[in-house]
Amino acid sequence: MPREPLPLGGLGTIRIDRLPNGHWQAVAYTRDKDGIRRRMKATAPTRAKARTLLIARHTSRTPPQAKTLNGSTKLHVAAKKWLDQVESSDRKYATKRIYKNVVKTHITPLIGALLLREITPSQVQEFLSVVAKPRKIGDKTVGGTTTAKHCKVALSQIMTMCVLDGAVTHNSVDAAKMNKNPQKSVTALSPEQIQEIRDNVRAWGTVRAPGPPRNATLMLDFLDVLTGTGCRPGEVLALRWEDVDLENGTIRITGTIVYTEAGVTRQETAKTTTSIRWFKIPEFTVQVLRLRYMRTADKSGPVFATRAGTYFQDSNMRRLWRSARGEKWAHVSFAHYRKAVATLIERAEGMAAAADQLGHSSPEITRRYYVERAEMVDFSAVVAAMAPSESSPIVAPSGS
Known part of the structure; x- marks a missing residue:
């Protein structure tokens, strides 16, 4: 598996070597808040002092701040900064891979040159419409409804980061609407x-x-x-x-x-x-x-x-x-x-039991995507409780 990155602000393994002049040099890498690894070193007469001096310098240093975004920043720059944050987070590998792919394949090539202040709900909506239609890149087909949804999630998180950085005043992605495909009926094997x-x-x-x-x-x-x-x-x-x-x-x-x-x-x-x-x-x-x-x-x-x-x-x-x-x-x-x-399971024990078996957070997910709707429902025995009593006479309509 790929090596895990250093945590932001962390100090990596310290390597200590003796120099030709007899002094000792301690070297290590730190990873600053902008996501960039930087080399640090300290020299002292003894191995212990070199190590102590390096740690002291790391503790007292003022790390460079991540580049501040503004309205004139291009979207692909903001997307790169956001991906760096995603990479250093504890999100699952599959999630990181999806976000990397939508930024590389769709967001950067199609709208990455836009300035942050130029991004409007209508542009986002048009972008999502393009992504929702499968298209060819070389011999590979990309895009589709699911990909468009992933793009919207990624783009929304990028713009939220920009709002927090003060680059823009609002998230223009939230107002964009995606065309809803008609829900397909679920077909289950017998x-x-x-x-x-x-x-x-x-x-x-x-x-x-x-x-x-x-x-x-x-x-x-x-x-x-x-x-x-x-x-x-x-x-x-x-x-x-x-x-x-x-x-x-x-x-x-x-x-x-x-x-x-x-x-x-x-x-x-x-x-x-x-x-x-x-x-x-x-x-x-x-x-x-x-x-x-x-x-x-x-x-x-x-x-x-x-x-x-x-x-x-x-x-x-x-x-x-x-x-x-x-x-x-x-x-x-x-x-x-x-x-x-x-x-x-739903037929025998109900929707909640089916959701538990499948590991869903909500029975609504199970109902919508996994349970085939019954062609006929039979609650006649329940409704029979409302039957009129036999002692109640049936009144014929007047004029009959």
Whole structure:
């Protein structure tokens, strides 16, 4: 993983070397509030004095202040300053990566040359409209509704920083409106469809084809854990054997898989605080995990480990899925399994229970995006309590 930056105002490791004249020189780096690392040094007759002098200089120095923004500052300069703050914060790696990408790919190229005082709600709205439409950059397609939302969040935070710096008087992003796409109805897989997909994957695994053997067992095990838990794919791939209690049939979700510059790694925190959860799993999922445990050499590693014993990359599992699901089920993603679990639990136990299983902070999120709406509701037994009493005569209309 990339080395963590020094905390703002912090002093790094002190290195002390002897100079040709016999004196000692202490050298270390500090990171000032503008995010820039600066080299400090101190020389003294002894090693201890050199170290003490360097620490004293660091404590007493007046660090350079971050560049003050003003209305004539260009947006890309403010965006760079904001990204430096984001990088030194404790936000999750995936969040930092999203913000870096939207600034580099969209904000800087499209509106980065604007002066801060020139940014108006109408310009922001026009910018978001452009980003919301997928476009080509080389051979890569970028943009879309979700990207536009990320851009608005990033741009709003940049302008809030500018307000706090006194560069502008208000955040012009907040007044901009995004075109709302009509909400799509949720479609969840039925138990019968899930079984049909399993049969399809099993048959796919028996077909001999050029290339490496088709790993249907891995795919089926992964799908069975998705089906039995309703977890996000990254949460399942981040499962370790220490998170699984086969005797009591429970699992703990405590992390997720992320891809960094250093490769695939386990993020030791889940997507949100409510995503951290502990729950019972059905017997068929326990059986799948028990068989995997028996086949696993490293009982301290990932439940779904590569041949090298490392964590699977989410994109590699999705690539295997696209090959295994077949043409008939080409429209089905791992999210459909999550929706299937949410819909089944909601029908039996209510929306709050479904939200707890999926790790959502609010049942409204579950209702809006994960539970398929019932075609027919039947509360006739409840409404029957308002039936007229049999002793009440039915009065015929006059003139009949």
